[in-house]
Amino acid sequence: MSPAQAGSVDLSVRLGPLRLEHPLLDASGTFDLLEYARRYDGDYFADFPYSAYVPKTVTADARTGNPAPRVTETPAGMINAIGLENPGIERWIAGLPEWARLRQPVIVSVGGNTPEQYAAVVAALEAHMASAPADEVPRIEGYELNVSCPNVSSGLQIGADPAATAGVVGACRPLTTRFLLAKLTPNVGDVTLIARAAVDAGADALSLVNTFKAMVLDAQTLRPFLGNRTGGLCGPAIKPIALRMVAEVAQALPGVPVVGMGGVMSGLDALEFIACGATAVAVGAANFTALEAPQRILSELRDELNARGLASPAAARGLALGA
Amino acid sequence: MSPAQAGSVDLSVRLGPLRLEHPLLDASGTFDLLEYARRYDGDYFADFPYSAYVPKTVTADARTGNPAPRVTETPAGMINAIGLENPGIERWIAGLPEWARLRQPVIVSVGGNTPEQYAAVVAALEAHMASAPADEVPRIEGYELNVSCPNVSSGLQIGADPAATAGVVGACRPLTTRFLLAKLTPNVGDVTLIARAAVDAGADALSLVNTFKAMVLDAQTLRPFLGNRTGGLCGPAIKPIALRMVAEVAQALPGVPVVGMGGVMSGLDALEFIACGATAVAVGAANFTALEAPQRILSELRDELNARGLASPAAARGLALGA
Amino acid sequence: MSQTADTAHEHPSLWAESSHCRVAAVLHYGAFTALELIAPAVARRAAPGQFVMVTVPGAGFLLRRPLSLFTVRGDRVGLLVEARGSGSERLTRLEVGQSVDIAGPLGSAFPTRGVTNALLVGGGIGSAPLQFVADDLAAAGAGVTAAFGFRDFRAARAAGAFSIDRLWVATEDGSVGRAGTVLHILADLDVSSATTVYACGPTPMIAAVQHWTLAEGLHGYASLEAHMACGTGSCHGCVVDTARGKLRVCSEGPVFPLDEVRP
């Protein structure tokens, strides 16, 4: 019996067109289905803990990523500079049959440095789904546009510029009728400006936050520790900033579903994001603390709702907003 | 013997025109000289641990600050929403004789919601210093313009807008020949834009970072915990972001002295800010962990320099920068 | 700043930051844990109503936690701790022989000089500072009556941590002593107008006690709680509204005249 059925609480949520068994997704880049399946005793596809699967960001071209070291711990957090290592959309599509039998919906995280690169990924997937036998493709029901990559023209993050963000969303919107999310970066002054630009350009929903640009030094050499010099900070350390940003976006764009994330380690953390207006909540670094982290967080979320007499996540949504 | 003399290391630094015994200042709002003096057995003025004193931000008008609660702890950090409570520049000036005998230079932190409000504080102090007997005024040798207050016209933080920041600096620059710092907020997309605007408008130096806008919920009610709903996050949690921003500013404006801060709890933390290009380092939340925190951090800094064979802070400055 | 100076005379102006205070005794009373620490410098200067800032051992805690002085005997200071969150919970798990850092005594004290008749009113963990008050007054030969209110049976077991001759207890669930709040006890007492009231507890209790003392024409003092960062007057994080405006619980307080507080 999956945790979602237990207890008096109905954990199911509607995220745009998606009906999810519960509000917890994995945060892109922190959870690899096949790696879990390989290490699992039973059938991990049957016991998949998240209500939808967000794979690591895929780009049009293959990327080898950043030089090592790529990760280390920080006070109540961690920093990473993976550099979007991925096999490129072509080999990525070739791998789809390996996990086509996943029951849960899949939201494909898409990256790139130009609107064209994002569009190429979406186009390739739509073309593949139109032609490939159904049993060789997972249930891809949406896209998450990861606009945290640097803009090749401006050098800055695409997601730091409303126009560039709108450009990426606008390039992908015509190519698919599926659920389209824009994943926002927190490295901005006013996140609601970017959020509105993404929605005006056709995004159905928003996910936030991605990581905070940060730097860690090697204590011996006093040089930047990461091979990439800077990286992205995440984990409990940044949760209070992430909650503030989710609340700002939920308040500024009331009708738009939000996937909240940033430092979710417990069911209470997840509930806090929901109270700040999130419809679903993504779990990132917590996946690195225990292989059963999603199962634990989900049952804690159910208990937290129960304890407050809240019948569903929807009953908690937005409780922290307004006067 | 003050820690600064001990060891083979010369800790003294030049911060613009100021010659400081060592690189450590207090971060505005986290250290009240008179409160320490009252609780101290000996003569705290004689044993004052910082190389310069930055009092809590003072504004033209008296401010009662935000409703309670105003502070709480977060993972590896804390959040505050004091709301610039202060008696206003008039009563503040009336209190100067109480601590006029402080040997160390004073950098007055100035706040406001319009350029005029900042200018009024600087003008009042310059007028007072021109007239008052020398033994009734501390050694005020500079101003730190805290541009993290909301802009009454735009509502946004002044420090999030290059033009508004330049407006505040430009309004104060003509009123004083003393050392003028602009204290930057981290709640921006590109901190170097604000830094350059401040310098172009006449700032002699920059201090960063102020706190990150954030939100904490009450676990029972799921409502915002702070009386002000949102507050400023600081402490070790945000140090990696602060280091990145200090490095960006130091690299973008090589000639401009920087006071680095954000999560400094140890001598190594302070050294990291220096390696990222800071000339001086401010200690904030660490003051809340122990009354002797500054003394401990200073002696740790000396040991860290010694251990690396670095003869002075200047020898470590910028080690983390460049290729 | 000037405000600081105005009130500087109101309380002791010495600090003692004591590192590695040995835990000499740990006693558990239901929901509360009594700790006895060897801290001569703090004990020497302590006055009833004052508090200490306690460093929570182990990584993962930034701010110190304010705790009232429960008892002061010789070179030992006693603390009474209720596990409310992760930090206080950690403190209740301290063991004899371990050590903990504290700073204090801090804040204003309950005035006791010249008091002949005292009524101590405590709510839950708010009763903690009142043992020290009772000891101080008893030593001065004053008559002391105490009325403590607790949530339930488990909380009421904290009463066992106190040694006050005339101690009345009420529990909201009626499991121990008078059923109801501490106010029900007060209603039954006949108190002389010469009685000084010392109150510490949750805000609604302070409000009710303030109301009651006005009605009875009594004067007294209340100790207030606020979330703190520094605990030593620097951050202005702990302000409460009073008749004298916003004042800092850690600096002008925690003890205020009952008629000054605005609960």
Next chain:
Amino acid sequence: MSQTADTAHEHPSLWAESSHCRVAAVLHYGAFTALELIAPAVARRAAPGQFVMVTVPGAGFLLRRPLSLFTVRGDRVGLLVEARGSGSERLTRLEVGQSVDIAGPLGSAFPTRGVTNALLVGGGIGSAPLQFVADDLAAAGAGVTAAFGFRDFRAARAAGAFSIDRLWVATEDGSVGRAGTVLHILADLDVSSATTVYACGPTPMIAAVQHWTLAEGLHGYASLEAHMACGTGSCHGCVVDTARGKLRVCSEGPVFPLDEVRP
């Protein structure tokens, strides 16, 4: 993803996440601490060269720490820990009776089947996984020689933690055994071409051993280190450059053919 599949056969594909493994023994050897944990599920599946992700007890640690399997005896897994930073230091302070969470066995193993002659080359804490290799080979009747290099006297006391018949030690300061690095020992050995080399240690040592095996015409395996977040193939944080491109130390590794690594 497809890469993952290509390499899936290279190592055990079962996981065991074991919570509250009791610490059965703690022994200190100079700079190193040997821990013995009761972890049947991990022990049952473990192969030499594999590692576990260990949760550092107490608040203030987010990521788990990768530690090699030092020994596996019955239902007990042994770890050998050097305090390098705050997390490993905390692990060296574990006490008998306490418990710790681990996940494993993880990563690829040192192939040992069919090996008759083995040379184990260890540098500092890198020697840890080689005891398990020695035990495995000895059980299979293979001839085992080990050459370990250590910084100084204190580090060399770690040799006391190992039980390998033919164990040669070198110290950089000459305080114990051969003066110099482990390479000086290798130079003195005459090894048959049938010898399989198992190396684990700092990158410069791996590079030197790789160079030496090429010169000697030997083949073998190296276990590499990398900073890890997940330890289970999800984050791509632990990649190293190899002849097959960037591979994950936690997933395709930590054990790679010596001729594949690019130290």
